[in-house]
Amino acid sequence: MAKRRRVANLMALAVLSAVAFRQMHPYEMATTLRGWGKERDLQIKWGSLYTVVRNLAKHGLLAEVESGREGRRPERTVYRITDEGRAELVDWARELLSVAEPEFPRFRAGLSVMAVIGPDEVVTLLQQRLAGVERETAEARAALELHSPRVPRLFLIEIEYDLAMLAAEAAWMRSLIEEISGGTLPGLAEWRHHHETGEISAELVELADSSIEQYGKK
Amino acid sequence: MAKRRRVANLMALAVLSAVAFRQMHPYEMATTLRGWGKERDLQIKWGSLYTVVRNLAKHGLLAEVESGREGRRPERTVYRITDEGRAELVDWARELLSVAEPEFPRFRAGLSVMAVIGPDEVVTLLQQRLAGVERETAEARAALELHSPRVPRLFLIEIEYDLAMLAAEAAWMRSLIEEISGGTLPGLAEWRHHHETGEISAELVELADSSIEQYGKK
DNA sequence: GACCGGTTATTCGCAGACGAGTATACGCAC
DNA sequence: GTGCGTATACTCGTCTGCGAATAACCGGTC
Numbered sequence: 066m067a068k069r070r071r072v073a074n075l076m077a078l079a080v081l082s083a084v085a086f087r088q089m090h091p092y093e094m095a096t097t098l099r100g101w102g103k104e105r106d107l108q109i110k111w112g113s114l115y116t117v118v119r120n121l122a123k124h125g126l127l128a129e130v131e132s133g134r135e136g137r138r139p140e141r142t143v144y145r146i147t148d149e150g151r152a153e154l155v156d157w158a159r160e161l162l163s164v165a166e167p168e169f170p171r172f173r174a175g176l177s178v179m180a181v182i183g184p185d186e187v188v189t190l191l192q193q194r195l196a197g198v199e200r201e202t203a204e205a206r207a208a209l210e211l212h213s214p215r216v217p218r219l220f221l222i223e224i225e226y227d228l229a230m231l232a233a234e235a236a237w238m239r240s241l242i243e244e245i246s247g248g249t250l251p252g253l254a255e256w257r258h259h260h261e262t263g264e265i266s267a268e269l270v271e272l273a274d275s276s277i278e279q280y281g282k283k
Numbered sequence: 284m285a286k287r288r289r290v291a292n293l294m295a296l297a298v299l300s301a302v303a304f305r306q307m308h309p310y311e312m313a314t315t316l317r318g319w320g321k322e323r324d325l326q327i328k329w330g331s332l333y334t335v336v337r338n339l340a341k342h343g344l345l346a347e348v349e350s351g352r353e354g355r356r357p358e359r360t361v362y363r364i365t366d367e368g369r370a371e372l373v374d375w376a377r378e379l380l381s382v383a384e385p386e387f388p389r390f391r392a393g394l395s396v397m398a399v400i401g402p403d404e405v406v407t408l409l410q411q412r413l414a415g416v417e418r419e420t421a422e423a424r425a426a427l428e429l430h431s432p433r434v435p436r437l438f439l440i441e442i443e444y445d446l447a448m449l450a451a452e453a454a455w456m457r458s459l460i461e462e463i464s465g466g467t468l469p470g471l472a473e474w475r476h477h478h479e480t481g482e483i484s485a486e487l488v489e490l491a492d493s494s495i496e497q498y499g500k501k
Numbered sequence: 502g503a504c505c506g507g508t509t510a511t512t513c514g515c516a517g518a519c520g521a522g523t524a525t526a527c528g529c530a531c
Numbered sequence: 532g533t534g535c536g537t538a539t540a541c542t543c544g545t546c547t548g549c550g551a552a553t554a555a556c557c558g559g560t561c
Contacts, residue, residue, distance in 0.1 A: 194383050197381075
């Protein structure tokens with residue numbers, strides 16, 4: 066599943082969806098996507114944009130229309146989508162909506178090494194992050210209000226998704242904070258002990274050498 | 284916030300956390316992380332592993348201990364963590380636990396171009412993905428059961444996080460499916476019309492040209 | 502004792518991502 | 532009409548992620 070795309074960068078998806086409406090030149094694609102409130106998807110990386118467009122053209126998903134210039138500005142190349150490009154857009158969307166693949170958010174990585182920090186400090190850090198998540202929630206809500214008067218809900222659905230996920234994350238964080246600060250997390254004493262003395266339980270060290278049946282391993 | 288790391292790849296974090304226990308050579312780091320059930324974090328990319336380790340060494344976060352060989356096997360280089368490396372590990376963990384930064388999961392990208400597919404097919408696709416999410420949930424639960432007898436909960440906390448997020452995602456997807464298939468999603472008729480005829484509402488086209496105040500823009 | 506498949510352990514090379522730099526045009530002040 | 536700040540539009544070079552190739556060793560089998 067999740068076949069190898071000729072141009073794998075997700076920015077290519079956004080580009081295709083913009084050019085699907087009408088032909089345009091690269092810079093215009095960026096501003097168009099902004100106009101649709103999609104700039105959150107891709108915090109436009111200029112370097113990538115041009116590489117991606119060139120690759121799409123190379124693989125026949127976009128075609129060069131004209132390479133005119135206005136005045137003595139740097140030459141602008143206008144692209145249009147090809148039938149193949151349209152097919153790729155639809156196929157890719159199908160894949161993204163139907164295939165669940167595990168992802169690895171940065172916060173998850175932080176959790177997986179949480180033990181290197183003491184429990185008391187962890188509580189403080191999590192509280193900070195919780196505040197950040199709440200800020201993001203407010204921003205998303207604001208974006209929804211800003212755009213919904215003119216953009217149909219269908220085109221803002223990913224912001225609703227953001228809101229749902231942010232809410233879930235906040236709830237989970239609150240309960241973890243509660244468990245640690247309330248002292249109900251099992252193993253809290255060992256954690257504190259490990260952190261203060263630097264001692265490592267023998268079993269954990271031993272585990273490092275054992276090779277056991279793995280999770281997620283096909 | 285979120286300062287530039289000397290070695291930015293998250294695999295470096297995992298490597299540091301492994302080497303923090305005892306000195307080892309690269310291949311051993313991979314198996315150690317497996318032993319702790321952390322292989323989900325990084326589906327070990329062999330190419331990256333060696334690049335990352337070399338970079339960590341270059342920046343003084345790891346130090347070469349010995350470069351012995353056994354028999355006529357390829358030479359093995361053993362690394363130990365430096366004080367600087369230990370500091371980086373802790374500092375990085377602090378950052379990851381305290382800073383919330385928006386991320387862009389692939390599914391979100393799919394949602395943002397959902398309109399290129401018709402509503403009926405979208406329902407089918409979402410149902411497929413929902414099944415996938417449920418499968419992942421089962422796997423995570425199994426992993427938790429497999430490891431919890433010997434690994435303290437503290438070290439499996441990221442799996443609990445996975446479970447919470449998967450549950451939220453499933454719930455959200457179910458409600459979206461319900462709205463579309465139940466016909467209660469506003470704009471459903473236009474969507475269907477657009478999909479069948481290829482027509483684009485004039486306002487949307489117009490929006491592409493306007494440049495309005497942006498969401499998420501600092 | 503020759504062969505074979507699996508595990509251990511690492512190197513290589515290329516494609517791709519992206520920060521930073523470049524250059525022109527335009528609007529506005531004075 | 533001259534100067535300057537800002538928007539437009541793109542290019543270049545670097546760094547790095549990672550797939551695929553490589554190769555030695557081990558243990559079994561006929």
